[in-house]
Amino acid sequence: METATCTAPKGRPREFCVDEALGQALRVFWSKGYEGASLTDLTDAMGITRPSLYAAFGNKEALFRKALDLYEREKLCYMSLALDAPTARAVAERLLRGALEMQTSDFEPRGCLRVISSVACGVEAESIRDEVIARRKSSSDALIKRFEKAEAAGELPEHMNAEALSGYLIALLQGLALQAGAGASREELERLVETSLTVWPTK
């Protein structure tokens, strides 16, 4: 009865690495968006056939969700880590610099998969869009919670609350991702981060 937990490979073994294929699928979704990525694009990049894709991942939408999980786990990990910084300003700095580092990698697509997947789209992608927006909301809530701690610690200046500061910082991060996706140079993005940090309100 314990066969469920042990790896008993019955039948013909799979000829490709699921994680590797998922990574390639992520890159395609990342650079083309959910609707812009066709199954041909995906299978070509993943090096597998359509039936293999469906057998291993379910369908296009399930594949996207798994790719989004991978993206958040591997590429967005700096966001939760940033919340551990000692001050609100340090949190903002880690978020901005983390985003900058990700957006200026030479080996990954530009732009943010979350941003890309949350803009207007056809009907087929609406559930995807809703889910991405929901996931972003939970990130936003975490940031608000962190800034509320800073607020309680008296870090925030007058007439500035946690929610307002959080929304403001997220807008900057979204703008950064958008400009990166539109082909902004590394210098432009660095300048944006530096300007944001210069302007950052401290008590």
Next chain:
Amino acid sequence: METATCTAPKGRPREFCVDEALGQALRVFWSKGYEGASLTDLTDAMGITRPSLYAAFGNKEALFRKALDLYEREKLCYMSLALDAPTARAVAERLLRGALEMQTSDFEPRGCLRVISSVACGVEAESIRDEVIARRKSSSDALIKRFEKAEAAGELPEHMNAEALSGYLIALLQGLALQAGAGASREELERLVETSLTVWPTK
């Protein structure tokens, strides 16, 4: 030889108003994006048939360009007007409040057509994407020019140049549009604008 300028309607007259139909097409592109808007969506909203659409506007891409022209002419006019404000801060305030007003209209789609159309997409929309990015660059250049004037007037604080400030402000506007498109409430957007103005760097 002057017949080119006069309106000589030869043949069967058109049964719909081109401008009105274009306005409806704009709303569809605005809420679904270029690729997300199918010809069926467009003709349904415009109240015309496919051949009428092609006869009047050329094809989907040409229709989008005309809709984009209309959008920039009618919905983005506040942007060029904002540049006439007396100070850099006043320019920023007009831009932020103008964007807020547009994003909180009860009768128009949320989000910004330019932002929507400049994110990642399939191959068919790449030329659209490139054009939108180019148009945004010219807006950005105009803003930089305006801030250079402010810089020359000594309005900008130390370690802050026109390009940096422009990129920063545009990032905020993009974040505003993105959050509006994702369903942010009017209060959230107002708070974002107020926070941005509170934080705005003055000498």
Next chain:
DNA sequence: GCGATTATGTACCGATCATTATGGAAACAG
């Protein structure tokens, strides 16, 4: 009245979309 011209409505085109039925190949247990 008459062509000439242009718009409209129907019905269709080939291409591509996501998805899958089918048949054979490769591993297992017996």
Next chain:
DNA sequence: CTGTTTCCATAATGATCGGTACATAATCGC
């Protein structure tokens, strides 16, 4: 070996995509 299970490859599914042929209807100058 046989049977079972799972994977791979080919090729097809119906639906939808953007774009059009075609015939008809409405207005022109004459």
